[in-house]
Amino acid sequence: MTTYPVSAVKRSADIVEVLLEHGTAGVTTVAASLDIPKSTAHDHLRTLERVGYVVNEDRSYRLSTRFLHVGESARDSHELFVHGRDDTLALADAVGDTKHVQLVTEEHGTCASLFAPRPRGAQVGGATSYPRRPHLHTNAPGKAILAHESDETVERVLTEHGLPRWTPNTITDEDALRATLEQIRETGYAVDDGEVVAGMRGVAAAVVTGETVHGAIAVYGASGGFELDGHDSSVGELVVDAADEIQANIIFAEE
């Protein structure tokens, strides 16, 4: 049982989670969801409101735009985003609206999307069923990142997270993973054939300068319109080119 040094903060984080699920909720709902007294829920909601992360409109609470603004500011100071945004957009244009492009970094041994341009008209508002923080071994950008990490780092991630299965196609064997990583280093890009989400294929290339692995850039699409060996294999080249561009941008800026 992991414990939290400042449990009050953990509790507020739980409340944020509840608000995120419900979209908008009153004190009673929040208290009921977490099985805590209403007065406690109220204390936290008031505090979150005062610090600006929550708004209280019309007798019920909602997350404010503060999360978005803080998140965007933090992203704006992220090296990979600063030097990779434009190339990501360009790649998105190149592959078209049927495929999704993502700029990904690693956090806590999992994949964290930094930037994912949404095509115009893309559905919003529905619950995003896409797993938020997939493990590194379950998808293309994660594997691309792992392939360029040091052996110790790979070892550490493996012992810490293991190789949980996400879909029938997920790699769960350690040797198979190491072989795949070796292959990624040779070809320059990683492939995901329904390993994180069934029916989704993707390719990704890592962004590396010197010893530091900044992250990866990936293209995903439905398996139907995504031939890995056919003419769509050019997507692999596009992804590698984009990653190289970003690497160049980063190196060029470092001086």
Add this chain to the structure above:
Amino acid sequence: MTTYPVSAVKRSADIVEVLLEHGTAGVTTVAASLDIPKSTAHDHLRTLERVGYVVNEDRSYRLSTRFLHVGESARDSHELFVHGRDDTLALADAVGDTKHVQLVTEEHGTCASLFAPRPRGAQVGGATSYPRRPHLHTNAPGKAILAHESDETVERVLTEHGLPRWTPNTITDEDALRATLEQIRETGYAVDDGEVVAGMRGVAAAVVTGETVHGAIAVYGASGGFELDGHDSSVGELVVDAADEIQANIIFAEE
């Protein structure tokens, strides 16, 4: 002196602020910035890390992408964004890269940007000098929102926030503001001529359905390339059209 029911949460919020400013900071830096013991800063940083809002890479702490993901999820459940995103993008295309388009909502009696498409190649990474949460009376979208609120609401906002001056052009007289609001109701859109940022002009139209004021959509640009009375007055029409579109989308979806 406003007080916080759960002061530990307020302290964590302060730490988040410090991390936001510094981009990346160690325990010592954080503790020094807030003038608190290192151990306390450490406790909070650990909990923030455990709950996923902070990452600890290479002996120093950074805000994680969690803020971004929570913020985007929250935005995705915001009615104005769901029904206004595409129209905002379309308007951005229509007015071109020299002008900025913003979808704005009201929070705590101030303006909160929900969505602001950045033109390709826009500078990122630099500190955004744009005031984050300007008061309603200081800019076009805020005035457009205010113009459609009930008299009591306007009164409440005025007594709570007053009419602080942001630039020499800011409206600081209550009667002048009321006259402006009346004019906005007549013409259908609000104008900002260097009232929030000197040298910036903008027009905005509110998005209203029935009694509820969802927010406003705005176009801003440098005063030089933004003729309010000349041929650029067509921007006013475009903004009103966009707002009407969004209103229609919302009403159409409500059933």
Add this chain to the structure above:
DNA sequence: TTAGATTGTCCGGCCATACCGGAAAGTCTT
């Protein structure tokens, strides 16, 4: 490689304060 300086992490006690029950005030329905 070894000191020295600096930083991050851990620990344990004390008292501020987060928590909670309960009561009051507010809101919506019938």
Add this chain to the structure above:
DNA sequence: AAGACTTTCCGGTATGGCCGGACAATCTAA
């Protein structure tokens, strides 16, 4: 207008956040 429902307030209690200090880990400089 009264009931059922919320949200908000309040004050006592014991929990846990806060802090000083010790330890460990890392970096720097000879």
